[in-house]
Amino acid sequence: MKKHVIVKVFKVFLLTCVTYQAYGQDALNKLQVIDTHSDLLWQSDYQSLQGYQVQPEWTLQAFEQGESVVVKNKVPLFGWIMNERNSSSRQQYYQLLLADNLNDIKQNRGNLWNSGKVRSSESTAVVYGGNDLSPGNLYYWKVKVWDEQGNESEFSPLSCFYTGQFVEGYETTTYPLQRTDQTPKKLIKREQEYFIDFEKAAFGQLRLNLDSPVADTILIRFGEKITAEGKIDRNPGGTIRYQEYRLPLSQGTNTYQIKFRKDQRNTGQAAVLMPDYIGEVLPFRYVEIEGYDHPLHYTDVKRSMVHYPFNDNASYFHSSNEILNQVWDLSKYSIKATSFAGIYVDGDRERIPYEADALINQLCHYCVDNEFTMARASHEYLLHNATWPTEWIMQSVMMAWNDYLYTGDLRSVSAHYETLKAKTLTGLEDSNGLISTKTGKQSSDLLKSINLQRDTLRDIVDWPHSGILGLGKKEQGETDGFVFRPYNAVVNAYYYHALRLMARLAKEMERADDFVFFNTKADKLYNAYQKYFFDKERKVVRDGIGTDHSALHSNMFALAFGLVPEASKKEVVAYIHSRGMACSVYGSQFLMDALYEAGAGDYAFQLLTAETERSWYNMIRVGSTISLEAWDDKYKPNQDWNHAWGAVPANIIPRKLMGIEPLEPGWDTFRIQPQLADLEYAKIRFPTIKGYIDAAYKQSANRLEAQLSIPANTVAEIYLPLKNSRGKPVLYVDGKEYKYELSQNWIKLPDLGTGNKEIIVVY
Known part of the structure; x- marks a missing residue:
């Protein structure tokens, strides 16, 4: 096909398949700061009365009446979004002004802080560096930026925030309900x-x-x-x-x-x-x-x-598969509907926060709304109010890493660093490198260090187990017959993942000794895992030491957390495939992560769009409009109909099917690597702290058409599928033929810069 025909067809596709954020022609060509946040809140002047939002008034009296956003940190944080332009736009400098009165700030005077022209690309986590702030006061700020070409923006529109009584250390700023x-x-x-x-x-x-x-x-x-x-x-x-x-x-x-x-x-x-x-x-x-x-x-x-305040327009997804569209709508709405308590809870039956619910809720919330404070507040609540499952304690480390990765803000990790170290559960480790809750190491000091006050740790694997909550003793529950042993493959998979993430956090905190400590333990555990849990003949993961049983869970968690050797992934994926959806809605998060990480996107897509009893579509079919606590009432007879941990597709569709994930904290670098299965077309908007990522795809047997919108001040690593082809695929970007690299079964594109990109691959 000739080049001009390709471009013409592609532009028709763009008009029919996707709508993009537009700021007008001037905004496309002129460098601008289009949005700002204070302490991770885009509406830092938010005010309401009895829950009803009112027009914000920048007076002390207005902030002190009703319910308002109150900053309690002596050292707040600032961030901003630059506009998406047709040319590459990455920040080279910024200047931030902060004043305690409107007259100074309107005159471009920062009487409390004038950062000067700072050489930095940071735009997500700029920590206040001016004179001391006072409690019970209003502060005003704005920022301007320069890009790599030397273009200078105007100052951003004014932002305002109100300080309450300061706390020692750090406290997450949140919205009222x-x-x-x-x-x-x-x-x-x-x-x-x-x-x-x-x-x-x-x-x-x-x-x-x-x-x-x-x-x-x-x-x-x-x-x-x-x-x-x-x-x-x-x-x-x-x-x-x-x-x-x-x-x-x-x-x-x-x-x-x-x-x-x-x-x-x-x-x-x-x-x-x-x-x-x-x-x-x-x-x-x-x-x-x-x-x-x-x-x-x-x-x-x-x-x-x-x-909780929620921007319904911050995200969208639509595709050629109607079941997938309905599953997305159910899952996205579930995140909004279950935010009623201001902290992630486990549905209406208990309204208690649990780490497993919160981890899934956190990832889903990041994908459907440009909002970070509810996730952080929930995570910090659980740091101090731990629950009993062994694996869930270690999920606090996972939540801490996600928090940093999606926000670029290290303050929460810094404030809770010692607690996070304890949550890795190194105190349960034996000389073989494995951890166990059954070898007498659950000391009072250990339980105190993880803030577990009313229980002892018990391995969970998945929930519910057989013989409880209305299930008969002969009913299997949701563990796929997992055989519980003192040394548990699922628990130790979590341990490995927590050690690796804690090492990364230690590196970001410049704790060199801790970085070495946690990585050394992870290396030892990896070897122990292969020795004790991996069946080299069958190439599957056993449930524990002393049993040959291999549940779905042992294999999917090992695969999701990087414990399956590359040479054995094909066999492990095949075994996982043979077990079907033999896990709960909670376990499905890790099943889907594992499948997509292993490149088994076609099978993962089958599960996302399944119409069986154990499917998300079944939640819709039984009549619920919020995700269920279990696939069906029969699998958890005491279940509720408003459980956000059942909304896994709200993060799996954006992160894995559409392949959009941050690689560096604050989305400085992110990946786009879609696994579209047999979708004819799909489009998405993904909200990030750097701005919106828009992506649209249309594919056939010998052709893939895409449009990507890459936010300013980011770098996108783009991978497109390398389909079976007799010849070498031809890549076009904005109508011009481009060279590319091959990376296994992917076409790796060069750095395309920021802004809107039109891409065609002819196979």
Whole structure:
């Protein structure tokens, strides 16, 4: 095909398949700072009253009334996004001004800090370096940048933040909870009642405008589930919610709010409680009003959804596979809907934070919204409030690394460094290099160091186990028959991963001795793992020392965490394939990571789009609009219908299927390496702290068309699939033929710079 024809076809594809962020022609050609954040918050002047966002007023009185963002760090952090231009745009210098009054800052005077023209590419984690700030004050700042070509931007629009009483050390700045009022999608009058459907479940409250000529009483029912007859299920099972209330009506027209009863379990000592300015909430989708004989209009019914501030437009995904699209929508919405407590919790049954829930929630949240503070606050909560599973303790190290990788901000790691070291569980290590909870090493000092106060450590592998939570003793649970031994292959896979990540954090902290210490232990463990757990004849991972059983979990965790030798990956992947989805929704995170890391994207895609009982589509089919705690009620009879750890595709689709992941902290360098399986087309927006990454693909047997939008101040390592071809593929970038390298089964593109790139591969 001639070059001009290729370019023409490709531009038609661009117009039909993807919409890009646009700042206008001037913005494309002129260097600009288009957004800023203070202490990782894009809305550092956020103010609300009883959960309803109000227009921010830059006065002390406004910040001290209602609920506001309050910075409690003596040394805050600043960051910004530069505009995406047609030419490469990377920051060479910046200048930041901060003042305690509007007059100075408007006159470009930083009376508390003028950084001067600083030679630096840093734009995600610039730590305050001026005179001491005071508590209970307002501060104003702005920044300008210079790029590699010497172009100078204007100063950014002004930003403002309010300081509260300073804490010693570091504390994550967070938003207050937000309310969003919603009207029903359906309101149907039946003989004895009104039936109301909000289309999606949400944690919230209900207000009604009702008119009654006389004092009367009506019955109101709430539920997450309906029967086959279209009525609210009054006995939904498990922890699927149903409640009913009798509401006395006063004469005349009045507005009523239903006051939900507190649940004894999810408002207990370990639960995260709702703040007073919000009050108690209930997850519900459906409402029935019985005994009300007067006209009821859509505007008379308001559900007040409670959630952490969330930008619905920060991400999108759409593809040629409708099931995948529905799975994405379910998963993305689940992250917003389950943010109602301001800290990641395990659904409505307990409302307790757990490390495993939080890790999955963290990765999903990063992929669907440009928001980092809820993940960090949840992670730090768990650092001080550990839970009992052995593996989950080590997930705190994983969360710390993710936090740094996605934000570029090392303050949280620095503040909690010693606790993170303890969370690697080196205190459980034996002379063979392996750790065990069964060899007498669970000392009180060790448990204290990891902030585990009410339990001892117990290996979990996956959840639930057989014989508990409504499962019979002969029902397998979600562990694929895993044989628990004192030395556990899954636990030690986590240990290896935690050691490697802790070594990387030590390096970033310039702790050379710790860097060597943790890497040395990881090297020893790798060798021990091959000796004790890897069956060299069958080329699979055994569950533990003293058993030949090989569960899915032993193999998928070893593969995900880099413990399977390259020469044996094909056999391990084949064994994993043979086991199917023999894990829980929690375990699926690591199954999918393992498959994509091993290049088994086609099989991973089959699992993402499966219609079996053990699939994400089944969550939709049974009627939930928020991800479930288990694949189906039968696999966890006490499950709830609002569990974010079931929303794994919210991070797997962007990170693995579309292949967008940070390689260096703060997205300085990131990778684009899609594994599209048989999708005809797919498009995505991925929010990052450096700006939006947009990608769109259209593929056929002998052709791949792509458009990528690479944020300013980043470097993208781009890999496109090398399909079976008789000849050498031809690569075009912006209509020009380009040279490239081959990297195994991938076409490795040269550094294309930033901005919008049009790419075609002809196989």
